Amino acid sequence: MTTRKRWIRHLQQQIEQIDAAQQRARHSEGVEELHQLRVQLRSVRIQLLPVARHGKLHAARAALSLMSDASNVLRDRDVMLELVADWPAPYAQEARQLIEGRAPDLRTARTALLPSGWAAQMGTLPQVLRHEVPPGAALQRKIRQTARKYRRQARAELHALAPHCAPELWHRTRITLKKVRYLHEALGDWLPRRWQGLSKQAKPAQDALGYLHDLDVLQQHYGASFSAALNGYWQSQRAAALADAEMAATRVLRALHGGKPGKALREDLA
Structure with missing residues (x-):
């Protein structure tokens, strides 16, 4: 076959x-x-x-x-509840009440x-x-072109990230890394051997940026109702998540440069 x-x-x-x-x-x-x-x-x-x-x-x-x-509606509710589950009791209780108090109509959401x-x-x-x-050779060409496109895009977005960047930019980079990861994981048979392990290297960065995104979604949906104490705790959690995301971004950027920081492989510059 x-x-x-x-x-x-x-x-x-x-x-x-x-x-x-x-x-x-x-x-x-x-x-x-x-x-x-x-x-x-x-x-x-x-x-x-x-x-x-x-x-x-x-x-x-x-x-x-x-x-x-x-x-998405069901996902946001479930992830928010999971996110706050391990927080200290006063913060977890307040956040849980906010989330459950604005729960979507679950039956309608599941029907959708x-x-x-x-x-x-x-x-x-x-x-x-x-x-x-398309047939084999043409399909391989399309797959390699698509994988190269998203490696370049991920590299550019990661280079542009900084702690002061808006949450939307961190989220956009997370989505791009998801595409890189799944393309290289599922279609690795068509890709040059040097890139076939990239999906494993992209996963930690995707997870770190995902946790940062979940904190931002929590604040976006419920932050206006946070008490001063909960807001302070959320700020500390986001600062820690941002530091983890920065480190993870640096590591995956090195992988996207073929293991040589600041020097992309020739095929990705062509």
Whole structure:
């Protein structure tokens, strides 16, 4: 079986897993079910980036994005509760009350996890993949070009980060690192060997920037109602998270430079 066929079969299996995960997430209050659905959605969406300009594949990716967007409301609530769970009791209690006091309509939010036309769109995806994904050499070229594009983008964004940067810039870099990670993790067979370990190096930075982002989302949603004591504690948590994110960004930037700080590999400068 060719690498192309293996990849298409793997995508088909992931789509089946998304269907099952979506059913579990719609009928369960568990955090893990929603997390698994979001991970699977993200993986397939990012893997389709190299071929996303093909019309029917673009539509399939848009359908995956709709489901992912619909999960954001549930994700934010669950992550915020998890974020404050280990805080000292007075701060955790106050934050939890704020979060639970503005809880979304969970039934409506879970129903939205099944966008209109989803079954028909995903039902035709296996055939679309077989017909729309280009042959091996052309597919490899597209994958390498896409991976290179996001390595360059991540490198530029990481260089531009500084402690005073707006939360939106840290979040944007986190999203770019997610794309780098998933592209290099799922499509490593098509990439030069030097980049095949990059996904493992990107994960710690993605996690560190993710924790910083969660703190910023908490403040954005509920900060206006923080007591002075809770605001002071949040400030201390963000300062520590920012320091961790800076260190993680420095490490992954070194990896994006091929292990040589300040010197990108020639293929990424071409």
